[in-house]
Amino acid sequence: MIKFADNRASKQRKENLAFLTFRIMSYFVVVILAVIILFLLYNGARVISWDFITAMPAEGMTKGGIFPAIVGTLCLVAGSMVFAFPVGVLSAIYINEYAKDGLFKRFVKLMTNNLAGIPSIVFGLFGMSLFVNTLGFGDSILSGSLTLGLLTLPVVIRTTEEALRSVDNSFRQGSLALGATKLQTIRKVVLPISFPNIITGLILSIGRVSGETAPILFTVAAYFLPKLPHSIFDQVMALPYHLYVISTSGTNIEESRPMAYGTALVLIAFVLIMNIIANLLRRYFSKKVKMN
Amino acid sequence: MNSIISTRFLNLYYNEFHALKGITMDIQPNTVAALIGPSGCGKSTFLRLFNRMNDLIDGVKITGDVLVNGKDIYADVLDVVELRRTVGMVFQKPNPFPKSIFENVAYGMRVNGITDNQYIAEKVEESLRQAALWDEVKDKLKKSAFEISGGQQQRLCIARALAIEPKILLMDEPASALDPISSAKIEELIWELKKDYTIMIVTHNLQQAGRVSDTTAFFYLGELVEYGDTKEIFTQPKDKKTQNYITGRFG
């Protein structure tokens, strides 16, 4: 018969200690996050006004608004999505629905993963070398959008692939068994079912693109340009770059601080809104599926 | 003889769902009791009452008594860890820990505060012998438990349960994931273990139940339909539902 040492008390003590430590550390992480967001919300909210959002910057970017930066960022988001969304979704469809398991598929997946891991500044270098210099697009919305588009491409592919994978194979087989072609099956069965997840992925990647700075530094972003773009070959200001500029190298850093708070708030708000929309959509669609 | 395990008017609910309905049952020491019945009849849930594994699931509510060794194991003063030391469990699929073969068997002793390494080593060997695994693994005790076959893994899990000297062994379809040869080895083992332990085994395999058990309990839709001597249940069941199940009409 074993003589069990009665270690119940010490076991319990250790467990309590460990759980308490983990709880405290987790809450600490959350508190840090809350502090960052609340700090920026609080300071930004005092600056933000209708004027701030709709006016041109003035007096060495210490007064006025950030309207051109907002417009610039919207242009870049739209431009990058026009490129990344179709290419990414089509690519994911091919990988998931057409490509056979084999060397090609594995290679493409490996490359997609690698592309996702490349730092954004390297995209900036690449975009500058290819789009700005080699192809001669210059510093322009086009160059910036393509660079950002390539950056988000792996994200779009990954989320779309996950969405497609979550469609049960029985749906595909059911459709094929009824005599539908592969394309019809994808269009009428697979895509409608995976649509909600694809859209949520897209919205989240919009949030990400809007905050990227390094890739646009040398491909599009203008330091100070108080007018709106007329074509895709124009330079624009962009929110994240604007925040960088006025918080580190503006003409008068102290005086432009309120502007910086405001810009940071707009940026965060943009990301927050995208997150909320994505979550709402997810909830809305999952309810709809349940009702069906 | 005094029963080692008994339940009295036991009910179990998963939230609204009434999963076990008023079950009263006694099991004698050093016997093998088989729990049979169609999927979802509550036999696994019933098995998991005796080491309070159902505690891990949210929304479980229990009324009635569960007695092990005459003690109410759902009493407030009971120590769950203590209980689980006396009631060992073997699961459906072999589930060794991501550790060496040796450490898998030593695990239960270590977590229960045994630090005497020589004792642990002796006990590991003894348990592996009891589980009829020693000869097959004695040269690779340091190897990962994932490197042996599924059947060997399952016997390792039995050895792991035996190492802390429980009184009772709960087995939840222990051979269902194994090939016929490994399955037969497990059955042989159950016969051997009966000398020292009281065993409850959930099984889908009626022949297996017939071969290994002394008593058999037939569950249907959360009710204990019939419980008695295995031979009787299989040759002259009293209840029509039992008969239908035994003869393969449903299940």
Next chain:
Amino acid sequence: MRKFLRNLTEKIVEGILFLSSTVTTLTVLLIIVFLFREGAGVFSQSPVEKGFVIAVNKDNPIQTLTSAQLKLIYDQEVTNWSKLGGKNDSIILFRLDDIGNYYTEDELGENFKNMPEKLSELMDKNSGMVAFFSDKYLAKNFRGRVLKMSNTTLKEFFTGKEWFPTAQPSAQMGVLSLILGTLWVSLGAILIALPFGLATAIYLAEIADSRTRNILKPLVELLAGIPSVVYGFFGLIIIVPAIQKIFDLPVGETALAGSIILGIMALPTIITISEDALRTTPRAMKEASLALGANRWQTISKVVIPYAMSGITAAAILGIGRAVGETMAVLMVTGNAAVIPHTFLEPVRTIPATIAAELGEAPQGDLHYKALFGLGCILFLITLAINITVEYISGKRNKTSND
């Protein structure tokens, strides 16, 4: 006919889909081509700025100098040619500004029209002289010898401690301090992020009830969405001044500030990936542990964490990867001094920050421009190595879980 058309459409669509799927592969290849083509230029271009020459006396046995040697000469740390393998002769430094010490304005003539000839004469007369001047003053029958500067070698590039790509007379292209700076800051970040990230992951996966989890999880995901420039801004306003005050430093922009910000930024990666890994632990395995009388903490520490170890490792490596490549936040808070760091309380400069800060000033095609692409190549290779490692680890994990 209709069947033919339908088949045709199917084929065309499949073709388009196929092309799309090759875009990522193509991009990676293009990135490699463009980055390395520009980056390789570092090794095929003289470190002396275009339009300038380094000249010595024609009897000077020294044939070539490296950039680092030239710097030692001009910093007057080496004052005798014998140190560089030449004759025992002291080195006389000559910059164009020094011409007044040797000749009067009259001698040089109007618009320095006699300059080439005088320089030639000077170099002829002084056996130990080394001169740096514009090639427009190089006489046709120059009596000195234009020294060949050896290009930066791969070894010098990686082991050189000086990063000063616009230095006169010769650019210093040593990236060691930048690589060390990057690793230093990233390592600090992971030291901060790993304990907190892991603790949070364990708490979320194993300890917290579902309600707490449903609140914390979206918050963590939000943390991942905040742009790096916003983190940088926060660091600049809160963390940098705090560090300056606490440690009583002249400036708060330090490696520590970078590590803290990067640590916060790496948290979501580490939390999400290790939580996923912890969650893959089979329920039956946890139950087996509990059934043996282990309590929840013993089960977590002895079964769940070992089982998820490869996933946790992958999370840590990916966290480092994110930190290594992060640009804006680091640029804003680390002070960007290109020196090898000795403590966390000194300014450092990372590779991405260097690229971001200097590319705007480097003219296209210039050596400096190429050197920055060379840095991009290093960054690319580091992240590639990280990706492959992670792929390898998770591949191994899939294998074991299939057993």
